[in-house]
Amino acid sequence: MVTDIGSAKSIYKNRLSFVWDYKRDEAWLADCSKRGLQLNRPGVFRYRFDFDQSVRYEYRMDYQDTMNDKQLEEYCNLYADAGWEYVGTCVNWRYFRRQYLEGETTELYSDKESIRSFYRRVQKMLGIIALVNFVVLLVNSKHWISGLMGESRISILIGALSVFQLLCVLLLGYGVLKFQKLIKLHSD
Incomplete structure (x- = not known):
């Protein structure tokens, strides 16, 4: 556009x-x-x-x-x-x-400790978001399981949301592990 x-x-x-x-x-x-x-x-x-x-x-x-x-x-x-x-x-x-200068590439961080600190900040943010989503997932799952007995439409919606949240938690967990790998890669 x-x-x-x-x-x-x-x-x-x-x-x-x-x-x-x-x-x-x-x-x-x-x-x-x-x-x-x-x-x-x-x-x-x-x-x-x-x-x-x-x-x-x-x-x-x-x-x-x-x-x-x-x-x-x-x-x-x-x-x-x-x-x-x-x-x-x-x-x-x-x-x-x-x-841009041809052949010249510059990074914001030049030392390994600053790079690791950057990765830790991102990893911490992902971890917090994953943890919050996991807690909400547990609460939703409890309501979903108890709602299955009555087979209400709301329990179906909560079940679908729980699946979506589980995917989010797994994706965020993957991000946490990805940054952990980067932290280790830049450690001496």
Whole structure:
């Protein structure tokens, strides 16, 4: 979908991805930039781009806990000093970009401890969400099992929701294990 805003064109792209594929998301954003689509606003499933072929960026993502305005400003200034421009935030994921230079690839974190700390933050977030979903799954399952005796429509709905929640818990658990593997990979 393309929307004209003044003289700039905004293009919206939908994308489903998982947090453990953040490197793939960074590569996708860089590929979009190569085609003239510059990220304007990140989103959960929908990204807004401005069309500008005069520049090309590489993108990096970082996960940080919730910050107040002052903390966010200090955090962004730290990366600005290293040449990174802050683009936006989506669910505590911070998006940065810098001008693309042929043959040069730069990461936000250069030392292993910072990389492990980043992976631990993401892993913790996934673990908390998985735990909350697991507790709700247990409560729903109890109601579903007790509702089966009466075979009510609500018990069928709760059963379907329980299956969906189980899939979510398994997927989140997979993410936790994926980041544990990355933490071990960057340990010495």
